[in-house]
Amino acid sequence: MSLKSVSEKQIIDRLKFENPWWVSKEIEEFYHEMPRRLYFNLFKPLVYETEIKRALLLMGPRRVGKTVMLYHTVQDLIDSGISPNRIVFITVESPVYMNIGLEEMLQFSLIASGLDEPAGLFVIFDEIQYLKNWEIHLKSLVDSYKKCKFIASGSAAAALKYKSIESGAGRFTDFLLPPLTFNEYIHLKDLESLIIPSQVNWKGSNKIFYSTTHIEELNRHFIDYLNYGGYPEVIFSEKIKANPGRFIRQDIIDKVLLRDLPSLYGIRDVQELNSLFTTISYNTGSEFSLETLSKESGGVKKQTIKTYIEYLESAFLIKTVKRVGQNAKRFQRDNFFKIYLTNPSLRAALFSPISATDDMIGNMVETAIYAQWMHRDWFTPWYARWQNGEVDMVCLSDSNFNPIWALEVKWSNRYFERPKELKSLLKFSLENEMENVLVTSIDKEGTKSIDGINFHFFPAATYAYTVGKNTLKMKGS
Numbered sequence: 001m002s003l004k005s006v007s008e009k010q011i012i013d014r015l016k017f018e019n020p021w022w023v024s025k026e027i028e029e030f031y032h033e034m035p036r037r038l039y040f041n042l043f044k045p046l047v048y049e050t051e052i053k054r055a056l057l058l059m060g061p062r063r064v065g066k067t068v069m070l071y072h073t074v075q076d077l078i079d080s081g082i083s084p085n086r087i088v089f090i091t092v093e094s095p096v097y098m099n100i101g102l103e104e105m106l107q108f109s110l111i112a113s114g115l116d117e118p119a120g121l122f123v124i125f126d127e128i129q130y131l132k133n134w135e136i137h138l139k140s141l142v143d144s145y146k147k148c149k150f151i152a153s154g155s156a157a158a159a160l161k162y163k164s165i166e167s168g169a170g171r172f173t174d175f176l177l178p179p180l181t182f183n184e185y186i187h188l189k190d191l192e193s194l195i196i197p198s199q200v201n202w203k204g205s206n207k208i209f210y211s212t213t214h215i216e217e218l219n220r221h222f223i224d225y226l227n228y229g230g231y232p233e234v235i236f237s238e239k240i241k242a243n244p245g246r247f248i249r250q251d252i253i254d255k256v257l258l259r260d261l262p263s264l265y266g267i268r269d270v271q272e273l274n275s276l277f278t279t280i281s282y283n284t285g286s287e288f289s290l291e292t293l294s295k296e297s298g299g300v301k302k303q304t305i306k307t308y309i310e311y312l313e314s315a316f317l318i319k320t321v322k323r324v325g326q327n328a329k330r331f332q333r334d335n336f337f338k339i340y341l342t343n344p345s346l347r348a349a350l351f352s353p354i355s356a357t358d359d360m361i362g363n364m365v366e367t368a369i370y371a372q373w374m375h376r377d378w379f380t381p382w383y384a385r386w387q388n389g390e391v392d393m394v395c396l397s398d399s400n401f402n403p404i405w406a407l408e409v410k411w412s413n414r415y416f417e418r419p420k421e422l423k424s425l426l427k428f429s430l431e432n433e434m435e436n437v438l439v440t441s442i443d444k445e446g447t448k449s450i451d452g453i454n455f456h457f458f459p460a461a462t463y464a465y466t467v468g469k470n471t472l473k474m475k476g477s
Contacts, residue, residue: 008108014096015112021074021084022113031071037232038184040069042475043175047073047122047151048080054170055142055150060177061316061342062252065232066153069177070124073151077122085113088123093130102137106145119147129154135172142171155260178316178375179230179343181468182222182368182461188232194218195465200456201447203436210466215443215459219356222461226364227353230343230371248349253277253317261311272300276308280318281350284341285363285370287323287385291335309339316342319374324394326386328403328432338383340370356411356442365460366392366409369440372467376474389424403428407438411460416444419455429453438463 021027046056058066070089077087088109090097097105102125110118123141128134134152141150186192195218198211212218228234228241231248240247257274267273279296280288290302297305312318321338324330341347344367347360354360370393373381384391384406393407408415408425415422422439429437435453440460448455458466 011096011100011108012112014094015088015090015109018089018091018094019085019087019113021078021087025084026078027071027075031068032075034068034072034232035188036072037065037069037177037180038187038472039177040072042472043069043177044073044076046173046175047077047149049173050149052173053142053146054173055138055152057172057174058151058153058177059174060155061179062155062255063231063233063248064177064179066155066177067126068232070126070151070153074124082122083120085115086121088113088121089126090124091126092134093127097131102131102134102141103144106141106148118145121145121148123148123150125150125152127154128152139171155256176316176377179345179371180225180232180235181372181375181471182225182229182464183372183468183472185225185229185235186221186465189221189235191221194221195462202456208466208470209458210462210469211445212459212462215461218461219443219459222368222464223354223356225464226344226368227348228345230345234345244345244349244353248346253346253350256315256317261315265311267311272297272304273308273311276300276305277312277317278350280312280339281341281347283339283363284344284347285338285366287336287338289336317346318342319370321370321381321383324382324384324396324403326384326389326428326431328384328394328396328401328428330382330401336385340367340374342374343371344368361411362409365411365440369393369407369409369460369464369467372464372471375468375471384424384428389427391425391428394428403432403434405436405438406434407440409440409460411440411442413441413444415439416441416446416448416457419448419450422455425455426450426453 016022058069060066074087074089078084090105106118106123131137138150138152186195194212194214196211196213198209199206200209228244234240234244234247257277258270261267261273262270275297276293290305293305294300294302309320313320319340319342321340322334323336344364347364348354354364370381373379382394382396384394391406392409395404397404406425406428408422425437430451437453437455439455439457440463441457443459444457445459446457
């Protein structure tokens, strides 16, 4: 008995189903109603960049809204006057397209949309990592169809990044869509009436920070962000919020740890990887060493632990941060380092949501602040630690590695009233001749001067908002 294969009619029917705008002239109402992420404004110009012959790769972790952004792109193209049947959307992981190359998909799309030739097409491949050797196929399309614009998305950021560099030299433009910033959370929830701009005298000139009209309400949303805020779907669904562990663990963590990373890197013992990630998640914002992680995981070799950390980082689940000493000098050997989740709601989903008075609130706030800074791909954060002292975040000059500013993340008002108790920050500032440092609080704002050093205090929520807002401004300028 011979096995049946997918027919040409089934493929064409699927393409028509995936591209309803060929008939309706607009995307489905479900996607229409979803608000656009602020990152869409940065992605959009790259979509319309047709003079340069490059495919556009939309990368990022699972469930951050890549597919929704692609549908918003389709609607924007239609609104700009592009003929709807010249916009092709193909979900590569659909079983109908199994064993079909990208060029074949393109040819079937021409038949399905009733077009004679491909010039002027915008072709979108969603979840492209499910096609073996996708980067070779995509590079070939870019070279062969110079009058088409190709856009692709993929969740396995590690594989996409690696392969796009490896095989697509000069042919691909990468765009990383990270988890939501607190700024985007406020925007998507339509809460911007809570935010007001505020000028702060920073190093002799006025800098824009952001304050709030109602710190209690903003803090309530900030705690909500810590627990659920990394993913657009979660913040709008009370059903998912009632059981975030199920959604995030099954849809995000398990698929990455049990499927994506093992298939990419040939990991045999997924239990080891899962155990390591669980340990890191529970202790996000803590200092680690390969030695302690090896012991915690029951004797897994240090080199294996190091490799797993690299995998988790490349999948955009964690971020490692290196250490400097009291004099801001880097260590010859990096025996110790901090690890942060790229998004605090991962921890809440694995264990349980936290409250404003939870024992882990300090680590979660610190993780959230780091998560805002991680959106700046040009910025490398450090932390300082020495015997009996530590500073949470340090910015070093790219040219001479001297410290430019330092930040202490606190979820407490105590230090606003008694700034002299910030002994480590004071010591670090004096040692490195720094005149301005930052400290977060629960709801206190203002500047206190001690020994010639200006301690600028901001509520953690407004500071997180400020970093995210200013990052988008800088990326767009």
